[in-house]
Every structure is written in structure tokens, then in C-alpha cells.
Amino acid sequence: MQADAANLNPAQLEALAAAVSEGTFEAAAGALHVTPSAISQRIKALETMVGRVLLTRGKPVQPTPSGELLLRLARQIQMITADAVQEIRRADSLGAPGRVVIPLAVNADSLATWLLPALAAVSSSLLFDLHRDDQERTAELLRQGAVMAAVTSSADAVPGCSVERLGRMRYRPTASPAFIDRWFADGATVASLARAPVVVFDRGDRLQDDYLATRSRRTLDPPRHHVPGSGAFLEAVRLGLGWGMVPDLQNPAVPVGPPVGPALVPIEPRGRIDVDLYWQQWRLRSPSLDLVADAVRVAAAEML
Numbered sequence: 001m002q003a004d005a006a007n008l009n010p011a012q013l014e015a016l017a018a019a020v021s022e023g024t025f026e027a028a029a030g031a032l033h034v035t036p037s038a039i040s041q042r043i044k045a046l047e048t049m050v051g052r053v054l055l056t057r058g059k060p061v062q063p064t065p066s067g068e069l070l071l072r073l074a075r076q077i078q079m080i081t082a083d084a085v086q087e088i089r090r091a092d093s094l095g096a097p098g099r100v101v102i103p104l105a106v107n108a109d110s111l112a113t114w115l116l117p118a119l120a121a122v123s124s125s126l127l128f129d130l131h132r133d134d135q136e137r138t139a140e141l142l143r144q145g146a147v148m149a150a151v152t153s154s155a156d157a158v159p160g161c162s163v164e165r166l167g168r169m170r171y172r173p174t175a176s177p178a179f180i181d182r183w184f185a186d187g188a189t190v191a192s193l194a195r196a197p198v199v200v201f202d203r204g205d206r207l208q209d210d211y212l213a214t215r216s217r218r219t220l221d222p223p224r225h226h227v228p229g230s231g232a233f234l235e236a237v238r239l240g241l242g243w244g245m246v247p248d249l250q251n252p253a254v255p256v257g258p259p260v261g262p263a264l265v266p267i268e269p270r271g272r273i274d275v276d277l278y279w280q281q282w283r284l285r286s287p288s289l290d291l292v293a294d295a296v297r298v299a300a301a302e303m304l
Helices: 010-022 025-032 036-050 066-093 108-112 115-120 137-144 177-183 190-195 208-214 229-236 287-303
Strands: 100-106 124-130 149-152 161-175 198-200 225-227 246-248 274-281
Touching: 010 025, 010 066, 010 137, 036 066, 036 246, 066 100, 066 137, 066 274, 100 108, 100 137, 100 287, 108 115, 108 124, 108 229, 115 246, 115 287, 124 274, 124 287, 137 149, 137 274, 149 287, 161 177, 161 208, 161 287, 177 274, 190 208, 198 208, 198 229, 198 246, 208 246, 208 274
Parallel strands: 100 124, 100 149, 198 225
Antiparallel strands: 149 274, 161 246, 161 274
């Protein structure tokens, strides 16, 4: 059967979006106050109508490429509907309007430094569903339809999205003074960098390896601590577990932003990695999404 936009059932699209957001049909049923069987039937009917499998039935369920396209449509319908209801309530002076939910993807370092103040500026009228991932992978959440906008290092616009540069986060290889005295007493040489323990965010974090590649033509593979949390990562470096690529915004030794603790020391004077950040969002005229984008632009201009 050929899909026709006029035949797309809003309840079926809502079930699809809930299943992906909640991870299981059972949780989606709870969110929509229906039975798991109803969720299953709606999604199966949608798949029959479009002639494609839309979800992989794992835990959590994941959208297929065809499912990603309809998931994006479902999110856009939810956004437009929520904006319209909010405007009606304002016009009718019915008191506090229901707040629109904005799903956003953001890298951990932006979340820990400059982004939350931007979101706080507009939180009285909006709710946020934040998805944390590496800046190189946040654009994929946009492509899947899981979020409406993303802070990403990708300058290539996801289909159906606009992109604009926000600024740059600068990272420096830093460590505690005691760690430097122990491991880099003669400087951060290739030999010492091959031996000294390093702290990485997770197994997808390439910043430390990108820096090491600037220092040696051969691949260096020092001992690694994996610490998946921006604050915990910084604390691990401060406590001397290893050296790590710390953003200037989190290091009080660099005069950017408020102090967050004792200063860390660069392991070599000129070492740095710059990461350009971009704002990508759906090409959807939404007052709520525009409000968020404006707040993000202002914060990035001040901090990046």
C-alpha cells in the first residue's frame, strides 16, 4: 500500500514517537495512558500503511531509516500543536499556558559550562528533554528525529535542518601540578606521553588522541581511565589520575568564565585542540524553537 500524507494517523504517529522516547511499548503505553497492545496495534497499522518496518523491536526500540523520517514528522506535529495550544491559551488569558517540551542534543562540556544558563533564561515557558552525547554524534540524533536541535561539531546540515556556527571551545592538555612533577619532570616528551596515564571521557572521546597525534607520527596508546561525566572527568584530572583535554571554560587557570576549583596546569605551553560548535535545528517555524535558538546564540556569543 502506498503511503499518503492524508492517511497518516496522528494517534499512530504519537505511538511511534512515544515508543522511541520511552524505549519500550510498555513504557509508551504508560505515557499515553493506553495498553501496550494499543501501542503495538497502532505502530503495526502505521507500518502496514507505509509498507515499511519502522521500529526494531529491541530494548530499547530503535527507529529504522524509514522510522526516522516518520519520527521527525511526529515530533514536528507535536511541536506545532503545542505552540498553537500555547498561543490560544495566551490569547484567551487562561492563565499559565502548558509548556512546550523541546528535545535537544548537546555535548557534555557545553552542558557543564555555557548552555544551561541559556536554557534557564527561557525555562519559564518551556521544558527541556536533554540528550547528552559527544559533539561529533549529536547530529545523528537530529537525523533520527529524536531531537529538534543540537549543539554539534558538524558543519554539514542534517537534511531538513539549518546550521549556523556558534563559536569555538578550546581544549588544552592539562594535569595537576603533582602529576606533572611525577610524569613530565623533563617535559611532555613523546616518551613520557606514551607512559603517562590519561583520562578520557568515554570510548568515543577522541580529543586526547587528537592531541597525541600532533606530538608523534606513531600512534601513542598510554594507560587510560574512562570517566564518563564532565564534572567527574575534571575531578579525575584534578586528583591526579591522569592528564586530560580540559576546556578553558572549566579551568580557572584560564581567565574565561567563573572559577570552579584549584587551577590545573598545561602539560606543555602550546598544546591545544579547538573544536568548532554549530547549532543545527529543524527548518520549522516554531516560536518555541526560535526562542531557544535566540537564547543559545546570545550565550554562545558571550562565552565561546
